[in-house]
Amino acid sequence: MKRVMILSFAAALLATGCTSKSTVKTPGIDLSNLDTTVACGDDFYDYACGGWMKKNPLKPEYARFGSFDQLRENNREQIRLLFEELGKQKAEPGSIAQKIGDLYNMGLDSVRLNEEGASPIAEELSRIQSLSGKEAISAMIGEMHRTTSAPFFAIYVDADAKNSTMNIAGWYQAGMNMGDRDYYIADDEANSKIRDSYRNYIQKIFTLSGYSAESAAQAAATVLKVETEIAKAAFTREELRDPQAGYNVMTIDELKKQFGGLDWDIYFNTVGLDSLKKINIGQPRTLKAVNNLLKTLNEQEIRDYLAFNCIDGAAPYLSDDFVNAHFDFYSKTLSGKEQIEPRWKRALDVPNSLLSEAVGEMYVAKYFPPEAKERMVQLVANLQTALGQHIDSLEWMSDETKAKAHEKLNNFYVKIGYPDKWRDYTGLTVNPKDSYYANIRRAAEFETLYSLKDEGKPVDKTKWYMSPQTVNAYYNPSSNEICFPAGILQPPFFNFDADDAVNYGAIGVVIGHEMTHGFDDQGRQFDKDGNLNDWWTSADAEQFTKRAEILASQYDNIVVLDTVHANGHFTLGENIADHGGLRIAYTALHNTFDGVEPAPIDGFTADQRFYLAYAALWAGNIRDAEILRLTKIDPHSLGRWRVNAALRNMETFFKAFDIKEGDAMYMAPEDRVIIW
Template identity: 35%
Template sequence: MNITKNLCFLAVSATLLMGCNKKEDFSEQEDPLMTHLDTTISPADDFFMYANGRWFKENPIPASERGNGIFHTIQDTVQAQIRKICETSASETNAKKGSNIQKIGDFYASGMDTVAIEKAGLNPLKLDLKRIDDINDTASLFATIGHLHSIGVHTGFTLVVSQDDKISSQHALVLWQGGLGLDNRDYYFNTDAETANIRTEYVKHLEAMAKLAGTDDATAKKNASMIMKFETELANSSLKMEALRDPVKNYNKMTLAQLQKLTPNIDWAKALPAFGIAKADSIIVSQPGFYANLNKMVKSYSIEDWKVYLKSQLLAEYGTYLSKDFRDEIFHFKGTVMNGVTKQKPRWKKITDHTDSALGELIGQIYVADYLPKGSKEKLLEIGNNIRTVYAEHIKNLDWMSEPTKKKALQKLDKIVMKVGYPDEWKDMSSVVISRDSYCANVMATNKWEYDYMMQKFGKPVDRKEWSIFPQTYNAYYNPSNNEIVIPACNILVPGFEGRMPDDAVLYGIIGGSTFGHEITHGFDDQGSQYDENGNLKNWWTAEDLVKFQAKTKLIVVQYSKFEPLPGKFVNGDATQGENIADLGGVVMGLEAFKKTAQYKNNEKIGGMTPEQRYFLAYGYAWQVNYKKETLAMQIMTDVHSPAQYRVNGVLANLPEFHKAFNVKPGDKMYQPDSLRVVIW
C-alpha cells in the first residue's frame, strides 16, 4: 500500500531516545494515538475500534492488499528502503562478481526483466520436470522428492534439521507432516460454504496450471481430481493445528530401523542421501500416523500419480517466478479466491519482497549500516531489561505458584538471551551464484543455499549466536530451544512520531508490552513453559503448580473460543492459546514497567489522556490491523494468532487497570467480571 496521509514513520535515533532530557511538547504536533480515535464508539464497548476506527475509515484496504494497518505502514517504509538498496545495487553493472552488491543487484534486475522471463516460458523448470518424468520406481521417486526439497519444493512431507527438543545443544533430523497444496488440513474437510468453494476453485486452479504447462484439457481435468484425492488423503492423516502445539506428543525419536519398520515401503537408508543426509542413526518422527499413511500411499498411488502430484507442487512453488500466464493464474487463486485481493501489486514491490526474502542476509548488512540509527540496539535492550525486571517481581509475588517452581521460573527468566537489533555475525552466502540471466534460476540457487545451510548443521553443535530473522523484518520471535527472544532492529520504529521521541506510554505500550513482554511470556506459555532454562523439553514444575497453571490456561482457551470474527467462524482457542497468553503477559508487564517511568509517576496527561489511558491506546495502536474477510477467514483457520481486535479487546478485558482507566462497568461489552478474568503471570 502507499504511505497513508499523515502516517509516516521514522526510526527514532538514540540521540532522541536516550540523550535528550528536554520534555517533548506534543501540543502542536499531530498525535497518532488521538487522531486515530473513533469517538463515536465507546472504549468500554469496543476498545479496538475506539482506538483505531477513524484510521480504518480514512484508510480503506487497497485493492492490491489483503489488509492494512500499522504493520503494513511500517513495512511500506522498510520496503522503500530495501527498494533503494536493490535499485542502487542493480545500477552498479560493474560491481565485483560475488560481492553483496552484485548479488542483490543482479537478483533484483533479473526479477524486473519481464521480457526475458516471458521469453523463457517454462524452460527454467525443464530439467526438473524431466527429472520427474524419469521416475520409474520408489527409489527414484524418493530421490526426486529429495531433489525437490533441496530447491524449496517441500512436497509429500517435511524433513528438516533443527535443535533436538530434549538435547538443545544438538541438531536432530526431524520428519514433520506436510505436502498439502492448501497448507492446512481443515481446508480439505470443513463443510462451510466458503471452504467448500475454495476446494472447488482449487481443483480448477490445478487444472489451469497443468494446461499452462502443456497438458491437454482432458488429462488436466483428470489429474486435478486425482491430486485433490491424493492431498485429501494426506490431510486426513495430518494432525489439527492445535494438536501440533504439544511438543511432548510430537517428539517421537526413533532409530532408523524403527522408522523403517513403520514405513517398510520407503528405503530411508537410500532416500536420505538425496536429502543431503549421508547417514542418520536416529530421526524424530513428529507425527507417526502421518508417515504410516504415507507408507501406504507409496503403493496405493501409481508412480504416474506421484509424478502428477510432484509436478503440481513444483509449479505451485515456482510458477510465480515464470511468465505472466502462470503468475496471473496463481494470483487469481491465492490472491483473489483465498484472500479477496483483486489487484496485483506493482512489479517492483513483488521483486523487492522476493529479493529481501532470498538475500535478506546481504540486504540486512546494508540496512543496518545505512538506515539504522546508532544506539537503537542499546535502547531496545534498555526497554527489554526493564521488562525482565518487572517480570521477576511478578513471579516472586505470584499467589498461585510455590517457592520451588518460582525458583525455577526465575532461573529461566534470568537465562533468557535477548538478541536485539542485528546479529554479531552474518551468514556466509559467498557460495551463492547469482546472475542477470534467469530470475527463476536465481530463486532456485538461493533456495538451494538455504536448504544446504540447514542440512550442513546435522551432526554439528548448535550455534546459539545464529539468527533466524533479518534486522529489516518487522517481527520477533521466542525460540524455546535456545531460551531466547529475537527482536530485529526495525522494531524500534514507531509510526507517526516524526523527528521526536515518543513518550514512555507509547514506547512501553508498543515496544515494551506487545514486543518484549509478549516474547518473554512465550517462554512461559502453554508450550514454552515445558522447556527448561537451557532450552530442553523437561518438566520443571511441581505437580500441584502445573495443575494450577493448566487450569489458568484453560480459562483463556474458553474465553477466546467464544469470539466470532465472522458469522459462524470462531477463534480456535486451543490453537491460539500460546499467543493469547503472550499477549496478556506482555501488556501486563509493559504496564508494570511503564509505572516506573516519570511520565506515569507524575501523572502527566497528553491529549487529555491519563498515563494509563495513553498506555492502553498505544497497545491498541500496536495491533492496528484490518483484513479483508477472505484473509480473516484464512487467519482463523490457519494462524496461531487471534485476529487483531481480540488481541486488544480480549486481553484488556482481563485487566482491572483498564476497567478503571476507561470506567468500564457491568453491562458494557468490554466488561469482564472478576470471577472470569484470566490472571496468569
C-alpha cells in the same frame, strides 16, 4: 526447510519492516487515529483505531492492511532505494551487490519471463514424467525437498528438544499445498467451493505447462486425492501445539524398517543428509499415511503429484499466465485480494528473502540508529524485573516452581537489532544467463543446505531466525532466547520522541509478550536451558492449566465472522503472551514513576496513553476471506481481539477509562483470569 518452534509477536506474513535515521518527529499518540464518536467502553478497538482505519482503506492489492503492513511498505521503499543504488554501481562478479542486483533485475524483466513461458521448468518436468521405480522416485523427492517444494512431507534440522545443545534432523507433515487440513476435509459449502477453485487452478497450471486438457484434469484429481489423504491423517492445529507429542526420535534403521515406502538411503543422500543416524518424527500418524500412499499410488499418480509440486513452486517466478493463476487462487480465492502487487514489489521480495542477511547488513548500516539498541537493552532489563515481580506475586504457584521460573527468566538469551556476525553467501551463484526460476531454485537449495549442514553438530546460539529488517520479534524455547530485530524498533512500536507510557504500551508489551512465551502453555514445558523438561510441580501445572482453559474459553466464544468462532486453544499461546505482555509492561512502566504520576498529555493520563499505544499496534482493515483464512492458519488472534479480548481481563484498563458494569467492554471480576 527450517522448522524451529518460533513464537512470534505477529503473524508470519508480516515479514519485513523499516527503521529510519530521519529527524522527523512522530507523535506518541496521533489523535487523528482515534474515533471519539465511539465510546471506549463500547468498543475500545474502534475507539482507539477507528480514525486510522478510515484514513487507510483497503487497497485492491491487500487482504489486510494494518500498522505492520504500513511499516512493511515503508521498508520496501527504503530497500528499493538500496537496490537502485546497487544498480548504479559496477558490481564485481560474485559480489553481494551483483547477486542482489541481478536477482532483482531478473524479477523485473517481464519481457523475458513472458517469452520463456514454461521453458524454465521443462527439463525438471521431463525428468519427473520419466520416473520409474522406488529409487528414482526417492531421489526426486529428495531433490525437490532440497530446492523449492515439499511434496509428501518436509525435512529440517533444529535443536533436539531434549538435548538443546545439539542439532537433530526432523520430519514434519507437509504436502498439503492449501496449507491447512480443514480445506480438504471440512464438509461445508465454503470449503467445498475452495476445493473446486483449487482443482481449477491445478488444471490451469498443468495446461499452461503443456498438458492436454484431459491429462490436466486427471492430474488435478490425483493431486486432490493425495493431499486429501495426507490431510485426513495430519495432526490438527491443536495437536501441533503439543511439543511432547511432536517428540518421537527413532534411528534411521527403525525408520527404514517401519516405513519402507521410500528408499530412505537414496532420499537422505540426495537431500544432503548422507550420514544421518537418527531423526525426530514430528507426526508419526501422518508419516504412516504418507508411507501408505507411497506404497499404494501407481507411478503415474506419483508423477502427477510431484509434477504439480514442481509447477506450483515455480509459478510465481514464471510468465504472467502462471503468476496470475497462482495469485487468483492463493491470494484472491483464499484471502480476498483483488489485485496483484506491482512487479517491483514482488521482485524485491525475492532477494530480500533468499539473501535476507546480506540485505539486512546493508539495511542496518543505512537505516538503524545505534542508540535504539542501547535503549532496548535497558527496556528488556526493566521488563525482566517486572516479570520477576509477577512471578513472586502469584498466589497459586509454589516457592519451588517460582525458583525454577526465576532461573529461566534470568537465563534469557537476548538478541537486539542484528547479528554479531553476518552470513557468508560466497557459495551462492546468481547467473543472469540462467532463467529467473533456475536462480531462485539454486538460492533455495543454498538455504536448505545451509540449514541441514548443522545436523549432529552443536547448536549455534548466535544464529538468528529473523532478518534484521523484519518487523516482528520472537521467542525460541529450544534456546530460551528473545529476539527483537531492527525493523520493529521504530514508531509505532518504539519512538524516541514519545513519553514512557507510549513506549511501554508498545515495544514494552512486545518485549513482555516474548518473555511470556517462555511461560505460556508450550514455552513453560522447556527449562532454562531450552530442554523439553517438566520443571513444574504437578499442583502448579494443574493450576496453570485451569487458568489457561478459562482464557481459551473466552476466545472460543468470540464470533469472528457470521457463525465462525475464534479458536481459543489454537491461539492460546499467543493470547497468554498478549495478556502477560500487557500486565508486565504496565508494571514496568509504573516502576519508572517512582511513586510520582506524570502529568497528562493531550488530555490523556499515562495509563490511558499506555493502552492507546498498545491498541495502535493492531489498527487495520481486513477482508472477510482473510478473516476466515487466518482463523484457520494463524496462531495469533485477529487484531481486533488482541485489543478488546485481552483488555477485558485488565482491572487497570477499566480504571483508566472508567469502564463500568453494563459497558460492552466490561467483564465481571469472577470471569476474568490472570496467569502471569
